[in-house]
Amino acid sequence: MPPHILLTIDVEDWFQVENFKPWIDHSTWGSQQLRVEQNVHTLLDLFDSVNLENSTGHQSIRATFFVLGWIAERLPHLVKTIHERGHEVASHGYHHHLCSNLSDEALRKDLTDSKTLLEDLIGEQITGYRAPSFAIDDRILDVVKQCGYRYDSSYNSFDRHERYGRIDLSGKQNIGVACKLSETFYELPVSNFKVGNQILPWGGGGYFRLIPLFLMKAGVRSILSRDKAFLFYTHPWEFDPEQPRVINASGYKKFRHYVNLKNTYSKLRSFIDAFKHCQLITLRDYLIEHALTLENGEWNKTI
Numbered sequence: 001m002p003p004h005i006l007l008t009i010d011v012e013d014w015f016q017v018e019n020f021k022p023w024i025d026h027s028t029w030g031s032q033q034l035r036v037e038q039n040v041h042t043l044l045d046l047f048d049s050v051n052l053e054n055s056t057g058h059q060s061i062r063a064t065f066f067v068l069g070w071i072a073e074r075l076p077h078l079v080k081t082i083h084e085r086g087h088e089v090a091s092h093g094y095h096h097h098l099c100s101n102l103s104d105e106a107l108r109k110d111l112t113d114s115k116t117l118l119e120d121l122i123g124e125q126i127t128g129y130r131a132p133s134f135a136i137d138d139r140i141l142d143v144v145k146q147c148g149y150r151y152d153s154s155y156n157s158f159d160r161h162e163r164y165g166r167i168d169l170s171g172k173q174n175i176g177v178a179c180k181l182s183e184t185f186y187e188l189p190v191s192n193f194k195v196g197n198q199i200l201p202w203g204g205g206g207y208f209r210l211i212p213l214f215l216m217k218a219g220v221r222s223i224l225s226r227d228k229a230f231l232f233y234t235h236p237w238e239f240d241p242e243q244p245r246v247i248n249a250s251g252y253k254k255f256r257h258y259v260n261l262k263n264t265y266s267k268l269r270s271f272i273d274a275f276k277h278c279q280l281i282t283l284r285d286y287l288i289e290h291a292l293t294l295e296n297g298e299w300n301k302t303i
């Protein structure tokens, strides 16, 4: 079987990123220029323009879109479009608060409100969740599970980023790149590149914009030969070089947000072209393909 490339998109707008929080207050979001819709369409059109060349007969790209509730409330038709065009709709929470700053009760509300809203829009169960800024820990993971999600994709093993959280996956069973946390709940970590004991951030975002494409591809080939899957993440605003600039932000934060935005589209296009022989499917389908079926929101083993 060809290996898997698992594309995931965190659907949020340029003014909602953690990086710019000190300069853009949540209370001003309603008056900011919404650009996420056109950028999601750019991605949907890019995905539709590629014919995969693998032996499975699945020739179209299917990705997982983790949609922020705040965006879904304002652009319900965009959520329906993502779903109708064959992709998975999952949740990125409601308000993009860092989960580690929320009490269990507040976190439960954020997770449940976004799940319910997205389910009402597409008429299907939402099974996946990604925490803002990969800020996950064992407490948060427990609440995610209690809220009825069936998988989480918030763990990033790169340990030099100040906001990424830690969870303990030791002793847990791996099924492909998924880690089984209970009979009905899985973790799907973002992919990274290991050199000896070092973990290099290779899964997407700003690192994808920074790392030269030839090196990125070589790293992904190495990851695929070991894991048979590569889990990639990006954001619609990374495809929008014309987005408004947050002039007051610090130089470092601006560098992280704006570096190489002009090239993200062509780079992702070339990247996908290089891995057309792979299976590009949703996280939910990846779990289902790996010996699980989803019935009434529960994962059940079929073999």
Ligand SMILES: [Zn+2]
Binding pocket: 010, 012, 092, 096, 131, 132, 133
């Ligand atoms: Zn986010």
